[in-house]
Amino acid sequence: MIRYITFYTVLLAxxxxxxxxxxxxxxxxxxxxxxxxxxxxxxTSSAPIEMLSAQIKxxxxxxWLKQTSIPKVDLVKPLKVALLPLRIFISPLxxxxxxxxxxxxxxxxxxxTWSFSVPLAIYDIIPKESRLYQNYPNPFNPETWxxxxxxxxxxxxxxxxxxxxxPVRTLxxxxxxxxxxxxxxxxxxxxxxxxxxxxxxxGVYFYAIDAGNFTAVRKLIVxx
Numbered sequence: 001m002i003r004y005i006t007f008y009t010v011l012l013a014x015x016x017x018x019x020x021x022x023x024x025x026x027x028x029x030x031x032x033x034x035x036x037x038x039x040x041x042x043x044t045s046s047a048p049i050e051m052l053s054a055q056i057k058x059x060x061x062x063x064w065l066k067q068t069s070i071p072k073v074d075l076v077k078p079l080k081v082a083l084l085p086l087r088i089f090i091s092p093l094x095x096x097x098x099x100x101x102x103x104x105x106x107x108x109x110x111x112x113t114w115s116f117s118v119p120l121a122i123y124d125i126i127p128k129e130s131r132l133y134q135n136y137p138n139p140f141n142p143e144t145w146x147x148x149x150x151x152x153x154x155x156x157x158x159x160x161x162x163x164x165x166x167p168v169r170t171l172x173x174x175x176x177x178x179x180x181x182x183x184x185x186x187x188x189x190x191x192x193x194x195x196x197x198x199x200x201x202x203g204v205y206f207y208a209i210d211a212g213n214f215t216a217v218r219k220l221i222v223x224x
Contacts, residue, residue, distance in 0.1 A: 026099050026119035026120060026121035027118065027119065027120055027121065028121050028123060029090050029120050029121070029122055029123070030090065030122070030123050030124065030125045031090050031091065031092045031093075031094050031096060031122065031123075031124060031125055031180055031182075032090065032091075032092045032125055032180070033089070033090050033125070034068065034087065034088070034089045034090075035087070035088055035089075035090065036085045036086065036087045036088075037085070037086045037087075037088065037118065038083050038084070038085050038086075039054055039071070039083070039084040039085075039086055039104070040081060040082075040083055041073075041076065041081065041082045041083070041084060041106070042079075042080070042081045042082075043076040043077065043078055043079065043080055043081075043082075044079065045078055046078050047078060048075055048076060048077050048078060049075070049076040049108050050074065050075055050108060050109040050110075051072065051073075051074060051075075051108060051109035052072065052073050052076055052082060052084070052106060052107070052108050053070055053071065053072040053073075053084075053106070053107050054070070054071050054084045054086050054104055054105070054106050055067065055070050055104070055105055055107070056086075056088070056102055056103065056104055056105070057103040057104075057105055057115070060102070060103045061102075062094075062100065062102070063091070063093065064090065064091040064093045064094035064095075065088060065089070065090065065091065065094070065102060066088065066089040066091065067086070067087070067088050067089075068087045068088065068089055069085070069086070069087040071084040071085050071086055071087075072084075086104065088102075090120075090122065092180050092182045093182050093183050094122050094183070095122065095183055095185060096122055096123055096124040096179070096180070096186075097122070097123065097124070098121075098122055099119055099120065099121050099122070100119070100120050100122060101117045101118065101119050101120070102117065102118050102120060103115055103116075103117055103118075104116055104117070104118055124179040124180055125179070125180065126151065126178050126179065127149040127150065127151050127178070127179070127180060128151060129149075129151050130148070130149060130150050130151045130152075130154075130211060130214040130216075131148060131149050131216070132146075132148045132207075132209045132216035132217075132218055133146075133147040133148060133149075133182065133218075134147075134218060134220075135147070135190075135207065135218070135220045138220050138221060139220075139221035139222065139223035140192070140220070140221070140222065140223070141192065141202075141222060141223055141224050142191065142192040142199065143189065143190065143191050143192055144189075144190050144192070144220065145184050145187040145188065145189055145190075146158055146171075146187055146188040146189075146190060146207055146209075147181060147182040147183075147187040147188075148181050148182075148187070148188070148209055148211070149179065149180045149181060149182070150176055150177070150178050150179060150181070150211055150214070151178055151214075152178050152212065153175065153176065153177050153178055153212075154175070154176060154211035154212035154213075154214065155174065155175050155176075155211070155212070156173040156174065156175075156176045156188075156209065156210070156211045157170065157171065157172055157173065157209070157210045157211075158170075158171040158173065158188050158190075158207055158208065158209050158210075159171070159207070159208050159210070160190065160205055160206070160207045160208075160220075161205060161206045161207075161208070162200075162203070162205055162206075163203065163204050163205070163206075168194040168195070168200055168205070169190065169193065169194050169195055169200075170195060171188050171189075171190065173188055176211070190207075192222060200222055201222070202222050202223055202224045203221070203222060204219060204220075204221055205219070205220050205221070205222060206218070206219055206220070207219075207220055
């Protein structure tokens with residue numbers, strides 16, 4: 001499902017001596033969500049602007065963000081307004097409860113450019129189901145992260161076992177609220193050591209989550 005948000009900005013012609021953008025408060029988005037930001041572009045000059053497009057700066061594109069469309073308009077007449085629907089996807093790996101800024105570049109037929117920043121307030125979602133994801137990196141040495149999500153609050157414990165089923169490490173994560181725990185700041189962390197603080201040997205291991213009524217098991221590999 002795509003959510004549509006109107007984001008207003010004002011554009012002076014690229015060949016004008018000045019330009020400005022009126023930015024409002026951060027736009028609320030959620031992880032795992034595809035959002036369309038409607039850019040309201042006004043040509044305040046006496047000349048038309050041809051082949052206007054909008055794109056997030058590739059060199060400034062954060063890893064948790066994907067632009068899924070490049071909006072274009074053929075012509076913006078003088079003193080007229082054009083609407084550019086900029087569609088983006090917020091990855092579940094984005095940090096929640098933060099305000100991030102994305103840099104948008106407008107370009108015309110003559111490759112004149114004008115840029116401005118869009119603030120995004122990123123929030124979590126409540127998953128429809130609890131889930132244990134594959135650890136990353138995998139194989140790993142010496143550390144890895146174990147992502148998961150909860151559809152309801154629960155006390156979370158993750159246990160790591162060797163191939164014979166003997167537990168080697170227990171991670172008590174405590175009481176967690178419903179939500180996603182996918183990024184490195186929120187996922188469970190394992191340093192590749194057992195409960196005695198010793199580095200485990202290379203090989204195949206299993207990790208199991210216990211979160212209220214939810215349990216699941218996955219495989220990981222330690223490679224040295």
